Amino acid sequence: MDETQLIERYFRTLGAQRADVSLGIGDDAALLRVPVDRELVLTTDALVEGAHFMPGASARSLGHRALAVNLSDIAAMGAAPSWMLLSLVMPEVTDGWLAPFCAGLAALAKDHDVALVGGNLARGPLSITVELAGLVPCGRALRRSGAHPGDALYVSGTLGDAAAGRLGADEASGPLLERFEYPTPRVALGQGLLELASACIDVSDGLYVDVRRMLAASNCAGRLDVERLPLSEPLRSAERRLGWPAQHGVRLALTGGEDYELCFCAPPAHERAIFALAASLGERVTCIGDVSEGTGLSVNSSNPELCAALEATGFDHFRR
């Protein structure tokens, strides 16, 4: 199969069909229409074999994750996703890999009304780069930098599941591995938070590191209550079953990463509206701390060892 045939078979109609695509795949570039009252939101994230996944990883999961990690960035801005480009480097073309990869990508793209409008295919070591565009009301996007002293700190969903799944905490393919392979970007929640949150970040590198980033961008300090972290029943169950050391589940929740939950700040007056929004979407949201004047993130825990370990924590995705 040559490149043109590949594009026809797998990519030409991948994702949603959108009326704002003037010209999609097949020319030198795509042409898109941005409504007058919207700002354009652009992000890119890549999955590289050896860095983000191991050889033999599920192709369907890779198709899902490649888009999900970008949707999570768009969600953190409070934006609606719209168009994607796909740059795919593959060692060889096999139907057995491309069919499930595209199925995973297409299913999530259709769920979020994202159209594939261009891309690039090349031969080489497997890596998948998605560039995702979104739209947000002008001047209204959520940023990391908007938190104020007095705000409450929230997180969506549960934390640590993906890291536990990646580390093999499930028996066979259980709910934790599912959370690693098929993360759920909180796109509708992010859009709902446009009216309610003061700052937002997506939890990709681990809650502890990502909260510190949001606080630093906002020139604020913060406090995080470890006892309030949302841990799932499958994670607690794995913790018991596998005889993990004390607070290992909590450590994964704080530093495991790849949760793709939203962490956000909001004034106390918005508390009721935030929980109402979450309930309307069937999402879980938990208040896990608060924001104050100053710098740095303190962690409230009855376990002093945990606090000391966190102080020493850095996370560097590039070094990993």
Place this chain on the structure above:
Amino acid sequence: MDETQLIERYFRTLGAQRADVSLGIGDDAALLRVPVDRELVLTTDALVEGAHFMPGASARSLGHRALAVNLSDIAAMGAAPSWMLLSLVMPEVTDGWLAPFCAGLAALAKDHDVALVGGNLARGPLSITVELAGLVPCGRALRRSGAHPGDALYVSGTLGDAAAGRLGADEASGPLLERFEYPTPRVALGQGLLELASACIDVSDGLYVDVRRMLAASNCAGRLDVERLPLSEPLRSAERRLGWPAQHGVRLALTGGEDYELCFCAPPAHERAIFALAASLGERVTCIGDVSEGTGLSVNSSNPELCAALEATGFDHFRR
């Protein structure tokens, strides 16, 4: 150096500073303002070690080429480039590579008023993916599909130089290698052609293949006069010096690729204006054939072998 330090040192202020960037590098995504009378143009192209360049390729050249190949796509739409994202996968971080890479990228970005607004760094086999956005007056972009019977067929610059340079036709680092390592995207020419051309494509895979693509998209046939192809003096000189077989320079011009010139169609009435535009920009433009009813591309040449060889030519960038 961790990822944050890398970004601060090399990428934070790379390229032009633009007033339409509401939020650049440093958040979950970038925020950009698209003027009401403009459509958004999006493209992506990647350089992968082993496929598009060999180990040990000049880092400065890679920085230039990674953006130039995308600028050429934007030029082919008649658009003005605006913002880029960079997804860089590197086996290791060394100042000796990153400094010249960023210098090559930054110089071209500033020349074309392109701001780097986001990206991604990961560890792995070297590959460089740029996503480039541009802006074009609504409904006015050049496409491959607009050619009409009776149009003349033009190409910018000279052809075959980059292929000859890649194949080592220069002594040391001469003008042909320069054309391979530092291609010149015809951005201003493309914008000028908005008023004049009926269809346009950039010559990346070789003139013969790319003209066929434009004709196929336009549902037209075409004729290409081999004797009119613009060959540079350095290419003709290399042909004599190296004792190439007959018409080897012409073959490179037809099928060598990586020229990043613009090939376009225009009604005969626009001929004078096209040459005036080219002269005003200091660009060379040559009429190399014409468009007719039907399908396929015929090649006029006094050399029947050349015509037969071309008939058998396919080009598949993915297979290469």
